[in-house]
Amino acid sequence: MKIPILQLKNILLASIQVDLTDEDALEFQSDVLRKAAETDAAGIIIDITALDVVDSFMARILNETATMAQLLGAEVVISGMQPAVALTLVEMGRELTHVKTALNLDQGLEKLNNCIAAKNGIVTPREGNRRDND
């Protein structure tokens, strides 16, 4: 099960649409990191709206992916986590500690862009278009 990773300017976008086996999750992790390095991406959004279970393994993969992406210079935002999934993770004591989260893809993109701009020392416009940085 290959998860497509799309590139929008300096951002990578992946949407996980099906339940992943552990192997799928590991493959996705290495794909995303490889692509981040290849494209010199400034940010990555992983949308998990369709995931109805995020167990300790998946949580670890997401955390690790974010940490490693940061080492490659890319910020990561996880968008669309279902409320019941978030609740379960907190109850298990497994919050996504290293990852920024957003309610949906739209807010995720905004958060990511703000965060990339802040990192590059650009003052973000309060609303409307954001600038590309280079």
Added chain:
Amino acid sequence: MTKKTMEIKNQRDVIAARQAIREMANNLGLGLADQTRLATAISELTRNVIQYAGEGTCIISDESDQTTLRIRAVIEDHGPGIPDVDQALADGFSTGNGLGAGLPGARRLVQDFNLESKPGHTKVTIEMIRRKW
């Protein structure tokens, strides 16, 4: 009373097991939060079966009566067993390269959790219990 027995031999079976318990929970009227707790607990426990014992079984059943809604899952394997159960249930203990979060995490998601293990046999029983009204 409905009951379902599932072989746990690979990753696909882990996904099937958590979908099955979610469906049972949904049919019995449990909400999304409880469905997700159960599915996540099953995911942790059946993954352990694959990881440490190679294969096993997962039996889910509806044990409800007039006053109480009760879903039980029994996850069993004939692998090496767990030498020190208390240690295995502690946060952060792992002989794999995991975070040691599976057993203690699953335990926090359900009302009843019982782990018995000896060499050649490990059995985890969990129950979600909700009062009917």
